[in-house]
Amino acid sequence: MTADAVRIPIDEARSVGGLLIVPDDAVGCYVMAHGAGAGMAHPFMNAFAADLAGLRIATLRYQFLYMERGSKRPDAPADAHTAVRAAVAHAHQACPGVPLFAGGKSYGGRMTSQAQAIAPLRDVRGLVFVGFPLHPPEKPSDERARHLDDVRIPMLFLTGSRDEFAQLHLLEPVIERLAPRATLHLVDDADHGLHVRARSGRKDPEVRARAAATAASWMGAVIMGMLNQDW
Numbered sequence: 703m704t705a706d707a708v709r710i711p712i713d714e715a716r717s718v719g720g721l722l723i724v725p726d727d728a729v730g731c732y733v734m735a736h737g738a739g740a741g742m743a744h745p746f747m748n749a750f751a752a753d754l755a756g757l758r759i760a761t762l763r764y765q766f767l768y769m770e771r772g773s774k775r776p777d778a779p780a781d782a783h784t785a786v787r788a789a790v791a792h793a794h795q796a797c798p799g800v801p802l803f804a805g806g807k808s809y810g811g812r813m814t815s816q817a818q819a820i821a822p823l824r825d826v827r828g829l830v831f832v833g834f835p836l837h838p839p840e841k842p843s844d845e846r847a848r849h850l851d852d853v854r855i856p857m858l859f860l861t862g863s864r865d866e867f868a869q870l871h872l873l874e875p876v877i878e879r880l881a882p883r884a885t886l887h888l889v890d891d892a893d894h895g896l897h898v899r900a901r902s903g904r905k906d907p908e909v910r911a912r913a914a915a916t917a918a919s920w921m922g923a924v925i926m927g928m929l930n931q932d933w
Contacts, residue, residue, distance in 0.1 A: 703723050703725065703752065703755045704723075705721040705722060705723045705748075705751065705763075706721070706722045706723070707719065707720070707721060707722075708720040708721070708722050708762075708792065708796070710764055710785075710788050710789055710792045711788060711792075712767065712784055712785060712788050713784070716767065718764055718765040718766070718767060718770045718785060718788075719742070719764065719765050719770060720742070720762055720763060720764040720765070720789065720792065721742055721743065721751070721761075721762070721763045721764075722760075722761070722762050722763075722796055723751055723752075723754075723755045723760060723761050724760040724796065724797060725755050725758050725759075725760060727758050728758055728759065728760040728797065728800050729758045729759070729800070729801070729921075729922070729925065730758070730759045730760065730800060730801045730802075730803060730918075730921045730922070730925060731759070731760040731761070731762065731793050731796075731797040731800045731801070731802050731803070732754060732759055732760070732761050732762075732803045732804070732805070732830060732917070732921070733761075733762045733764075733786075733789050733790050733793045733802065733803070733804040733805075733806075733814075733826075734747065734750070734751065734761050734762065734763050734804075734805065734806045734807070734810070735763075735764065735766070735785075735786065735789070735804075735805070735806030735807070735809075735810025735811065735813060735814055736763065736764075736765070736766070736769065736806060736807055736809075736810050737806075737807040737808035737809050737810055737833075738776050738808060738809035739774075741765055741769045742763035742764055742765050742769075743763075744807075746807065746895060746896070746910070747763055747807065749907070749910055750832070750910060750913075750914055751763060753910060753911050753914035753915075754914050754917070754918060757914060757915060757918035758918070759914075759917075759918050759921065760796075760797050760800060762789060762792065762793045762796060762797075764785065764788075764789040764792075765785075766781075766782055766785050766810070766813075767781055767782075767785060776809060779813065779816060782813040782816075782817075783813060783816060783817040783820065785813075786804070786813055786814050786817040786823070787817060787823065787824075789804075790802065790804055790823045790824055790826060791824065794824065794825070801827050801921070801924075801925050802823075802824075802825055802826050802827060803826060803827055803828050803829065803830055803921055803924075804818070804823055804826045804829055804830075805829045805830040805831050805832070805858075806831075806832065807832045807833060808832070808833045808834070808835045808867065808894065809835060811829070811830075811831035811832060811833070811834055811835075812831075812834065812835055812846065814829060815829055815831070815834075815849065815850060815853055815857070816849055818853050818855070819849040819850065819851075819852035819853050820852075822854070822855070826855065827855065827856070827921075827924050827925065828855050828856040828857065828858065828920075828921065828924045829853065829855065829856070829857045829858070830857075830858045830860070830917050830920070830921070831857065831858065831859050831860065831861075832860050832896070832913070833860065833861060833862065833865060833867065833868070833894045833895065833896065834859050834861065834867075834868055834873075835867040835868065835894075836867060836868040836869070836872060836873055836876070837867065837868070837869070837872070838867070839866040839867060840866075842869050842872055843872070844872045844873075844875070844876055847876045850876070850880055850884070851879075851880070853880075853883070854883070855883065856883050856884075856885070856920075856924050857880065857883060857884045857885070858884075858885050858887065858916075858917060858920045859873070859877065859884065859885065859886045859887065860887050860889065860896070860913050860916065860917065861873060861886060861887070861888055861889065862888075862889045862891070862892025862893050862894060862895075862896055862897075862898075863888055863889065863890050863891060863892060864891060864892060864893045865892070865893060865894045866893065866894055867894045868894075870888075873886070874886070885920065887913070887916045887920075889909060889912075889913060890902070891904075892909060896909055896910055896913060897909075
């Protein structure tokens with residue numbers, strides 16, 4: 703499906719661009735933020751949104767303010783959180799009555815979870831992280847996960863087994879600590895961008911499509927009340 707370009711007001715003086723795809727039979731809407739180094743129209747973002755559309759999941763992708771103005775330096779967290787909330791509000795208007803989910807790729811997912819931890823995003827049922835950046839490469843730590851203790855809705859982590867931003871010996875204990883509201887879906891041989899090596903016998907589009915199918919299935923389980931949300 704073709705994405706519609708939208709403008710998302712941040713405040714009286716600022717707005718950011720967005721890309722909206724709404725299948726006619728949408729059963730959910732995913733508000734998907736981009737990673738730190740690439741905007742909402744990155745090929746992975748385009749393809750993942752298309753995969754989700756084929757699974758009846760609408761998507762609203764959007765720019766953070768720094769990306770909108772062409773800067774390479776990510777926004778201060780407060781500005782990023784404001785953009786997250788504005789995008790969720792826009793999704794409410796664009797997809798009335800459709801269950802909402804939020805999150806995104808790497809940095810975008812972390813900014814979304816921080817916003818949710820500070821104050822719940824309006825009517826968002828769950829968070830989906832595509833490569834949660836637990837720590838910088840070669841600087842292993844789990845400090846970036848501390849705020850997740852304050853996220854009281856279901857979370858899905860789509861993570862590659864070779865993700866240099868989330869070493870498994872650190873990520874798996876985080877998931878265990880957050881259980882039952884956190885679910886880990888491990889993508890074998892994939893890196894932070896869900897890229898797999900040729901020797902794996904799989905190709906990136908296949909891996910990405912399976913990750914999208916996992917996300918759509920998980921969203922469906924949340925919507926149907928199969929994942930307990932009383933934490």
